[in-house]
Amino acid sequence: MNYELRIMNYIKRAFDFYYDGFRQMTLGRTLWLIIAIKLFIIFIVLKIFFFPNFIASHADKGKEADFVAKELTSRGPQE
Amino acid sequence: MNLLTIDPQAIDWARAQFALTAIYHWLFVPLTLGLALIMGIMETCYYRTKNDFWRTAARFWQRLFGINFAMGVATGIILEFEFGTNWSNYSWFVGDIFGAPLAIEGIVAFFMESTFVAVMYFGWDKVSRGFHLASTWLTGLGATISAWWILVANAWMQHPVGCEFNPDTMRNEMSSFLDVALSPYAVDKFCHTVTSAWIIGAVFVVGVSAWYLLKNREAERELALQSMKIGAIVGLIASVLTAITGDESAYRVAKVQPMKLAAMEALYNGGEDQSLTAVAWVNPFCQPDYQNETEAPLRLAVPNALSILATRTIHGYVPGVNDIIKGYTLPDGTVEPSAKEKIERGRIAITALQAYRQAKTEGADEATLNSQLTTLNSNIKYLGYGFIKDESELVPFIPINFWAFRIMVGFGTLFILFFALILFLMWKKKGIFAPAAQNSKLSTLNSKLLWFAIILIPCAYIASESGWLVAEFGRQPWTIQDMLPVGASVSDIGSGAVATTFFLFLALFTALLAVEINIMLKQIKKGC
Numbered sequence: 001m002n003y004e005l006r007i008m009n010y011i012k013r014a015f016d017f018y019y020d021g022f023r024q025m026t027l028g029r030t031l032w033l034i035i036a037i038k039l040f041i042i043f044i045v046l047k048i049f050f051f052p053n054f055i056a057s058h059a060d061k062g063k064e065a066d067f068v069a070k071e072l073t074s075r076g077p078q079e
Numbered sequence: 080m081n082l083l084t085i086d087p088q089a090i091d092w093a094r095a096q097f098a099l100t101a102i103y104h105w106l107f108v109p110l111t112l113g114l115a116l117i118m119g120i121m122e123t124c125y126y127r128t129k130n131d132f133w134r135t136a137a138r139f140w141q142r143l144f145g146i147n148f149a150m151g152v153a154t155g156i157i158l159e160f161e162f163g164t165n166w167s168n169y170s171w172f173v174g175d176i177f178g179a180p181l182a183i184e185g186i187v188a189f190f191m192e193s194t195f196v197a198v199m200y201f202g203w204d205k206v207s208r209g210f211h212l213a214s215t216w217l218t219g220l221g222a223t224i225s226a227w228w229i230l231v232a233n234a235w236m237q238h239p240v241g242c243e244f245n246p247d248t249m250r251n252e253m254s255s256f257l258d259v260a261l262s263p264y265a266v267d268k269f270c271h272t273v274t275s276a277w278i279i280g281a282v283f284v285v286g287v288s289a290w291y292l293l294k295n296r297e298a299e300r301e302l303a304l305q306s307m308k309i310g311a312i313v314g315l316i317a318s319v320l321t322a323i324t325g326d327e328s329a330y331r332v333a334k335v336q337p338m339k340l341a342a343m344e345a346l347y348n349g350g351e352d353q354s355l356t357a358v359a360w361v362n363p364f365c366q367p368d369y370q371n372e373t374e375a376p377l378r379l380a381v382p383n384a385l386s387i388l389a390t391r392t393i394h395g396y397v398p399g400v401n402d403i404i405k406g407y408t409l410p411d412g413t414v415e416p417s418a419k420e421k422i423e424r425g426r427i428a429i430t431a432l433q434a435y436r437q438a439k440t441e442g443a444d445e446a447t448l449n450s451q452l453t454t455l456n457s458n459i460k461y462l463g464y465g466f467i468k469d470e471s472e473l474v475p476f477i478p479i480n481f482w483a484f485r486i487m488v489g490f491g492t493l494f495i496l497f498f499a500l501i502l503f504l505m506w507k508k509k510g511i512f513a514p515a516a517q518n519s520k521l522s523t524l525n526s527k528l529l530w531f532a533i534i535l536i537p538c539a540y541i542a543s544e545s546g547w548l549v550a551e552f553g554r555q556p557w558t559i560q561d562m563l564p565v566g567a568s569v570s571d572i573g574s575g576a577v578a579t580t581f582f583l584f585l586a587l588f589t590a591l592l593a594v595e596i597n598i599m600l601k602q603i604k605k606g607c
Contacts, residue, residue, distance in 0.1 A: 017201060017202075017205065018197065018201065020201070020205075021197065021200065021201025021202075022201075024201075027142065027146075027602065028145070031145060031146065031149035031598075034149060034150070034591075035149050035152055035153075038152070038153055039152075039153055041587065042153050042156065046157070046160065046580070047160055050164075050576070050580045051160040051161070051163065051164040052163075052164060053163045053167075054164050054165075054167035054570040054572065055163075055170075055171060065247065066436075068171045068172070068249045069249050069433075069436050071167075071168050072168060072249070072429070072432075072567055073429060073432065073433040073436075075085070075466055075566060076426065076429035076430070076433070076466055077429060
């Protein structure tokens with residue numbers, strides 16, 4: 001029981017640490033806003049709309065090696 | 080006849096996009112590494128002396144560290160997106176090698192960094208001074224460990240080791256994690272890159288401090304003077320270490336990437352007793368006629384210095400561009416085949432690979448498969464050459480390598496002299512940076528030196544980026560040295576899509592950079 005209470009206490013203290021820290025931020029709020037906007041643009045806009053996984057979208061699952069082999073050998077010497 | 084089905088412009092746009100995003104990423108990373116060291120030193124001074132001045136100083140530089148850190152967050156992840164979209168063949172080819180280093184980088188280094196950076200910012204007056212100091216150092220260590228794993232991956236591209244090609248999976252599979260992680264090329268690259276990042280931190284600190292002194296900001300005077308001293312000490316040590324590690328890196332390049340060294344030196348025809356070019360006329364805009372010119376015109380060189388750099392012997396043999404193309408024999412009898420022979424063997428390897436996979440699909444007997452495998456394995460070292468159509472593709476664009484190398488070394492030498500001068504003046508002429516009214520004789524020197532310190536900030540970035548230009552342009556046409564050229568690495572993707580994202584990144588990163596500079600300047604003006 002004591003052990004569980006101690007763990008909960010640590011978790012609460014860690015939470016308070018971060019909560020107080022974020023609450024007292026001044027410049028940090030601006031920086032976090034910039035980070036959030038940047039992450040949204042990178043992971044939601046760019047990744048989804050502009051950076052699909054090329055092999056996953058062109059090769060059947062489990063056939064990736066065949067796809068890459070064909071891609072590479074077609075760019076090598078042709079008989 | 081070779082069949083190239085991809086849009087040739089896609090290769091150029093994919094390269095340009097990767098270069099753009101890598102260059103932007105590298106604007107933020109070195110200042111993170113460099114400032115981490117300096118703020119660690121300052122907080123150590125606070126821990127040891129309990130003098131609140133050092134706490135103020137450390138917190139000031141931590142604020143600027145935080146701005147740069149926030150701006151740099153996730154700029155590197157875009158490079159990994161590009162692997163999967165624009166460089167899919169390359170990405171598949173190296174997946175087994177890069178997987179471990181990048182996973183460790185993400186799990187260990189990133190979490191370490193992000194955990195302790197929170198303690199660093201939120202923990203003043205909440206945790207013990209010792210724990211806070213440890214957190215500050217661990218933040219920097221986390222960032223540095225991140226750099227280690229990324230540089231291990233890049234080093235593997237330059238000198239692939241610890242791997243075996245598996246024709247069934249079409250991947251290079253890691254045969255020795257330690258060979259990859261502790262490759263001498265990776266060790267040299269890490270040391271050189273990190274020490275060069277420390278220079279950027281030092282130049283930044285000295286430059287910002289110089290601004291406070293120029294503006295006679297009394298509230299920041301002591302901060303500026305002490306920061307300038309620490310910055311100059313760190314900068315001098317880092318500059319010397321960067322020169323030493325740079326020499327080691329060049330020695331490594333001479334061993335495993337002789338064409339890169341030849342391009343760096345515009346060395347068309349090599350031999351023994353090769354001199355190191357200080358400067359020569361190499362037209363920045365077009366590939367020189369290396370086949371017909373004996374050497375770059377108006378060449379000033381240091382006798383035998385290139386032989387010493389490349390071989391550690393005064394008379395050592397250093398191959399030039401034409402020697403590498405035609406093939407050469409080292410003094411110890413080792414024969415380096417000609418490009419023509421490598422290309423032929425590479426074609427045999429690719430044909431054997433194709434035949435092996437075809438035979439396996441058709442259920443051929445073991446003897447047939449083994450025969451194809453034997454042919455493949457005996458020529459696997461030259462697999463990448465099989466994609467090369469013309470020998471001239473094996474020569475990187477010499478002007479970029481030549482001039483970028485000189486810009487890097489030139490500024491590196493200047494930094495050593497500059498930091499030494501700053502320390503000498505601060506030691507010998509205690510009032511050197513006193514307000515002009517108190518020390519009018521030195522006011523002109525004072526002001527010129529301080530302005531010079533500010534101007535050196537962008538110069539340090541130019542030097543740092545130039546180093547990467549040498550590293551990455553010098554390895555062309557290879558994405559993986561000797562194994563996979565850019566033409567084979569790139570996805571069969573329309574150039575329009577890549578061009579579009581290129582300009583998107585240009586806009587996004589330029590905006591980010593403008594925001595960072597704006598916030599940074601405001602905080603610097605605000606002072607401590």
